[in-house]
Amino acid sequence: MDCLLEQLKKEPMLRYIPNKNEIEKLCEQYKIGELVTIDGELGGLFNVNLKINTTIGNYVIRVHSGLSSEIHLLAEKHLLKKLIEQDIPVLTPLNTTNGSYFSTLHNRFVQITPFVQGIPFIFSNEQVYRCGNLLKKFHNALIREEEIPTPNWSNYPSHRVLKQGIYQLVKLQRYIHEPPLITEVERLYEKVMNEWSCLNGDSLKKVVIHGDWHPWNVLFNDKNEIKYILDFDFLQKGERIHDIAYFLWTIRNEKNKKKLGEHFLKGYGPLTTSEIELLPIAIARASLFFLCTASFVANPGRELNEQMQVQKPYIEYLLSDNGKTSIKQLIN
Template identity: 35%
Template sequence: MGTSGHLTNDVLFAIKHLSDWFPIGKLKGVGRKLGGSYNLNIKVETSQGEFVVRVLNSSNTEEHLRYTQKAFTVLGKHGVPVLNPILTLSGDPFVYYREKLLQVTRFIRADAFKYRPDQVRASAQMLSVFHQSLKNTIAGPDPSWSFYRSNDYFKNAIGLLKGMSDIPEYELYKVEKLAEDILEAWEKSQDALPTAILHGDWHFWNQLYKADEVYRVMDFDFIQQGKRVHDIAYSLWAIYILMPGYSKTFDELFIKGYANLTDEEVKILPVAIAKVSLFFLCQSAYSSTPKEKWRRQFRKQMPLIQWLLSDGEQRMYELVHGKKEETILEPEDEESDIETNIEADLESDSESDLEELE
């Protein structure tokens, strides 16, 4: 296998003792780091095959991991192909070593997301099955970190940004006014929206595919109870921001692939997507380089937020109920065309945005 360079000594030591904790055979080699920026994922080979060691982010907790394991059991019974962690010799889904939580999964050979329409449709269908499978599951502990935030998070982050001299005042003023509209609309919608157990990070790179069907669902670090429209909105946000050249078809495929959206969910979807964009803008307040992160996120997220709040409701309605006489995705006014606004920034920023998703 490849080298194990750039791994800390404690991680290397833990890997060398995996067979003491997990029934995976004798270690033969340590391979490369795999994708993902939230957890450290390392491929290893043993006498029983290939595996992935997951050194979990410090935000993970034993309580949340045990709850997630219970959800895996339910999902498996309903045919959702989760990437299950291998249990330790004592029956736990993790080990705790030197203040680090470690898990081991099998290394799965399958296709990554390749921007194929059938993959988008399959992802939406699987998300619907995911939500339906857990509909009778009781809520567990919230993750220590999440993309699904309360209104207070946004208000506090904007307050912090106001105290930073490097953030342009006129840009922050625009964001604050839009945030007020987004958060008010979201708050008013709560009673009418279905609650579900959320995956919390459902995007196309968190699934593996075979024959363009979802073969494995991965990365359950953010599973929690919330309004199920968030998972749908998060996926659509990924389409609009990370692949705007496909947005005119992929948003339709995803909406139609997800079964049983309520009228209330369709109506609030633009606000829910805008709320995801607002989250990435507000994360600038907690960045080590807030000015740079704000500059990049403002350039990418603001065109999407403005389009969603002006034309998004009509777009979502037409995707579900059919187009009206006038189309809204090819206007003469460049300012309302989401693809025109965002695509210019795709090459330079999509890779770093995807890292934030992972």
């Protein structure tokens, strides 16, 4: 047990799946009935999301990666309460029997939520419109919030994270054996961030952003209304254009991406002149993130090769006159 704890401390990205005895103790700790079945994982790159069935109902045990922090979880609790007060549909974790927002297991934070089902995302115009509309309400609901703790890890492409990723790639260069690729990542970084700076991207007003706003983090009901927003690990202060850009980035490979993008942006509503100019660059930053952070995964050489094939052509398209025009034309 001591060896396991030490390993989890040393490797924050290492996922931990609780065993049957530990799950039974968690059921008792959260007063959710006796364990009946362990139904398996629901997915998750860093966190473990384990569906279980108890004598009371179905639940999801979420074992966070070692990158989660207590201070951010407590800030999340505060922000979710604010969202609920504004009628924003968020899925909130249960409290333990002693009223805590989370528990701990082997140096990992644990939360439990009811298992909820919804209509699958089918990339319809109505669904993306509702995603845009609710995102605007989300941003407005938290617009008066002051600084909140920055998560230790997120998809938000801050200068710090991007530079840290490149530094790590260079440091690992002799192990990756791909110096030309690393040089190309540095070139793309300079190109994207220079355009971001020239358009004064850092001067945009910052609000509380979701940080991971994509089609699979919302659940719909049978009326095509959003039933729940999921996954608040990446809540932080940032440019609202990032949430918008990240959603557009996630639908980039859909055949009807132009219509989907138009409906999403129509749902969100007016953007400022600066945001419109920066939108193609903000989407390029989302792509750049996955290049720069290839060094943080278990096999950085393979990850860098795979990401370069996918992200480089898209970044170059977004920075071209044709790409910029196409993105801006999505805004009616």
